[in-house]
Amino acid sequence: MSSPSLALPQGPEPILRPQPGRWAILGRFLQQNPLATLGVILFTAWILISLLAPFIAPYAPLEQDIVNRLQGPSERHWFGTDQLGRDVFSRVLYGGRLSLPAGVMVVIVAGIIGTAVGALAGFVGGWFDELAMRATEVFLAFPTIILAMAVAAALGPSLVNAIVAMVVVWWPNYARVVRSLVLGVKSQEFVEAARALGVPDGRILWRTVLPNCLAPAVVLATIDLGNAILVFAGLSFLGLGPEPSTPEWGRMVADGIAYFDQWWMAAFPGLAIFTVVIAFNFLGDGIRDALDPRLRK
């Protein structure tokens, strides 16, 4: 800008204070939230276990040893063996390789679809908004597990179909959240300014509105991961996930029902689900606290 009259008025000298770096902020957050720290540790541990499963598991997950079937926990088989003599410990370690990516996939794909629909509905408004919101209401009128079950059953049981079924059920939540975020941002002055400058609508939505809605949506998705993993395990427990022999936690718990006295068959895979889900919930709880100034200590 060459014209001096348009120059910004010179304010007082900014107070120079070193801005805390990302890691410092993260460090302080974790320090103030011991539960969130525990969540991060558990979550990191599960990622490492899932990545390294082929190297740290003492047995192959599908390796059968009929002679030693239904053995209780021992030095050779820490979590015992199942009805086919497979090592429960190894299968539990491998289970994360399915549940974690499945949960992440559901949240990401549902997040993208939900964000697209919600952002358009909020930004465009009118009949599209009305239609999209009535549609989300219909989806939300079914309890999650029931609708996911119906869709998964219709598609046929498989790992991919379970994920697809969950995405079908999951996106309306994101659509509603992103829509309300977009509505909030849309009325801000900087959006009006962009409009006044003649920026086309599509560009305003993409470059001005969406980036300002993304952070809360990503936080929501992180908190939501635990839930997604829980529902995925439920579908799998119902036999609507990966095929029977797959080392998947929900499936393993289901197998354990028939062998009630061999408690280790169901107990350890269930514990795995529990620790993963609670890791995300510990973390999510900490994030929620940190973001809500009213609840700050």
Next chain:
Amino acid sequence: MPVYRYILRRLALTIPLLFGITLMAFIISHTVPADPVTANLGQKAMSDPAIVAAFRAEWGLDKPLPQQYLIYLSNLLRGDLGRSIKSRRPVLEDLRAFLPATMELATASIVFGAALGLILGLASALWRNSWLDHGVRVFSLFGVSVPVFWLALLALFFFYARLGWAVGPGRLDVGLEPPPPVTGLLTVDAFLARDWAVLRNALAHLLLPAVVLGAYTTGLITRVTRSAMLEVLSQDYIRTARAKGLPTRTTLTRHALRNALIPVVTVIGFSYGNLLAGTVLIENIFAWPGIGQYAYRASTSLDFPAIMGVSMVIALIFIVTNLVVDVLYFVLDPRLRAS
């Protein structure tokens, strides 16, 4: 706005939702890869072209899709939800037989979850940042994180098989004669028949599954109660109440609790539908003869009409409870009535 007008408006909003649900059920069951004919008819019936043709005609499967939807809708309105592959009976008949057991279980769960959740949430908010608060928060996070089907197995293993503190699976001990069916709810029927032994036994059998099923709800209600109460306690009107010298007790019950309850009531209503759905994951383990077990068996044997029937019924109950809650909300909150 008077209450009746609000109710009428909410009812009017429910109608498009009901259409939406039937449309969704129709789309899921008619345009998915699974052929409704193979899904509805067994192997034997499939090999008989006359049966296949009759089925196609009944559900109008040879007509264009919009027309199929109308036929589907009119079949639904007549209560025809199709026939279960497994039980070979009309789905509606099956649901009628299995629903009371599930309603009884879900109701016991919501009573337990709401009572415990309210107490814990209130205590947690009032003694904020105490060890009690921290304990309750961890406990509530456990509740919303635990896979309910796993908790069911563990509870049965420890409290029934090992410790013998709880009674076994099922709704009644084997030797007991169930009371004459009136409502289908064993506790109510036993009460009506003045059969105290059966009533006691039915309650004992309800305890473990109701607590297990209610774990998630308890955690959820605890969390919502705590945050609602904290929010209300930070409001100016609470400070005013305290400043004008109202006893703490009156401030808490008359001013804080009444306002904090509003979001809690919403969650309680919304949880009921989820509890009905959650029975799918535990009824099989507790040998509880409800729609949850029916749906579990249906899903493991891919009994598609049965699954759709259960989904529709649960969605319906879900909508009705939410409607009731919204009306309650309206009655509870004078601010809504004013606008």
